[in-house]
Structure formats: C-alpha cells, structure tokens
Amino acid sequence: LDSCGNRADVKEECNLFLGTICEQYRPEIDTKPDVGNYVCRDINCKVKIGDGIVEKKNGESWCGYDGTIGDGRDVVGSRHVKHTCFMGEERVEPCEDYRNQICVQSNTDIGNGNKFTEAACRVNNWRSCFDYNEKDKQKTAEKCNANPDCMVKNMNIAKNFNFDYCVPRYSPGFDLKN
Numbered sequence: 090l091d092s093c094g095n096r097a098d099v100k101e102e103c104n105l106f107l108g109t110i111c112e113q114y115r116p117e118i119d120t121k122p123d124v125g126n127y128v129c130r131d132i133n134c135k136v137k138i139g140d141g142i143v144e145k146k147n148g149e150s151w152c153g154y155d156g157t158i159g160d161g162r163d164v165v166g167s168r169h170v171k172h173t174c175f176m177g178e179e180r181v182e183p184c185e186d187y188r189n190q191i192c193v194q195s196n197t198d199i200g201n202g203n204k205f206t207e208a209a210c211r212v213n214n215w216r217s218c219f220d221y222n223e224k225d226k227q228k229t230a231e232k233c234n235a236n237p238d239c240m241v242k243n244m245n246i247a248k249n250f251n252f253d254y255c256v257p258r259y260s261p262g263f264d265l266k267n
Contacts, residue, residue, distance in 0.1 A: 103129035108147070110176060134174035145174040150208040152192035153181075160240065163188060163260045171208050184210035187262035191238075214238040215257035222255050229255055 103111040109129040114121065119128045132147040145151065155167035169184040169192035184190035194208035218239035221232040233239045233255035240258045245251040 105132070108132055112177075130177050132177045134177060134179050136172070136174070136179050145179075146205060147174055147176060149174050149206050150194070151206045152194045152208045154192070158191075159258055161242065161256060161258065161260050166262065169210065171210050173208075182210065187264065188213050188215075188259055189261070191259050213257075213259050213261070215259060215261045218255045218257045226253055229253060 103109045108131060110132050111127055112130040114126045114128050119130065122128050134145045134147075134149075135142050136145055137143075138151075150171055150173040153170040153172055156164035158167075158169070167188075168186065169188065169190065171182045171184065171192050173180045173182065184192050189212070190210040191213045192208055192210050194206055196204040196206050199205045214236060215238055217236060218233065221229055221236070221239065223229050230241050230253065233241050238258050239255050241253050242256045243251060244254050
C-alpha cells in the first residue's frame with residue numbers, strides 16, 4: 090500500500106514536509122488517479138490576484154480590497170478582506186463591516202528573491218483622528234501623524250479660510266438603513 094492506503098503502483102508518495110497531502114480525488118480540481126480514489130494534492134495555493142495567477146505557500150495570508158484604499162479614498166461600501174492559503178485551499182475572511190477593521194500585511198524575505206506574506210484584520214482607529222484636532226496646528230500634526238490610521242488634510246474652503254485637520258486615512262462606513 091502507498092501512503093494514502095491505495096494499492097501499490099501509485100507513481101508518487103505524499104509527504105507533508107515536501108508540500109503534498111493525501112486527499113480524496115475531486116474531479117473539479119484533480120486529475121483522475123490511475124488506481125484508487127486518492128491523490129497527492131499540493132498544499133500550496135494557486136490564486137487569482139489582479140489579472141494573474143499567483144502561487145501562495147501553505148500558511149501564507151494576504152489582503153484583498155474592493156478598490157482604492159487609504160488617504161480617505163476607500164470606495165463607498167467597500168470592505169477589506171483577509172485571504173489565507175490552508176492545505177491547498179484559499180480561505181476568505183472579511184474584516185468587520187463599515188471598515189471598523191482594516192486588513193494589513195507584511196512581507197518577509199525567505200531567500201532566493203521569495204517573500205512570505207502575512208496579513209491580519211485589525212481595528213481601524215479612525216475615531217481618534219478627530220480628537221487630535223487642536224488650535225495648535227503643530228500639536229495636531231504630531232498627534233495625527235503618530236497614528237497610522239490618521240492623516241493631516243488641508244481644508245481649503247475659501248481665499249482666507251483654510252486650515253489643517255486630522256481625518257481618518259481609512260474612511261469609516263456607516264449603516265445607512267438604521
């Protein structure tokens with residue numbers, strides 16, 4: 090018997106440490122095995138990102154967005170989403186509604202020009218941006234720039250009426266029905 094419990098004459102052995110796992114044959118994603126109903130399936134994922142197909146390693150996670158993000162330009166009704174490659178399957182985990190959470194990611198160099206991406210949904214601290222606004226513009230800018238969820242925006246309303254104001258970098262959303 091092979092490592093999947095099939096009769097002998099299977100061309101390969103599954104090995105988790107080498108990137109495969111023994112799984113039951115699924116016609117929608119596997120090539121039919123010559124013998125038995127099990128295949129050695131790759132634990133990495135092939136996912137569509139933009140216009141291309143990218144291979145992600147097992148355990149890798151990354152962010153997905155509905156459009157432009159940051160600098161107050163998030164698309165109305167959009168949501169940040171965390172994707173994870175788990176044992177050859179892409180899993181999708183939406184961050185909280187109304188951009189109360191945003192997806193952030195980091196890339197780690199793992200050698201040979203390869204990167205490993207890790208992502209997480211974290212609280213969007215947009216509410217505190219408005220608390221930083223003071224009459225002292227220098228203090229406003231210092232406090233605002235110290236928070237990665239905030240940015241200083243110049244409000245140019247009229248010829249002699251312009252000022253800097255601390256606003257959310259990732260615009261909040263609201264439930265418009267209630």
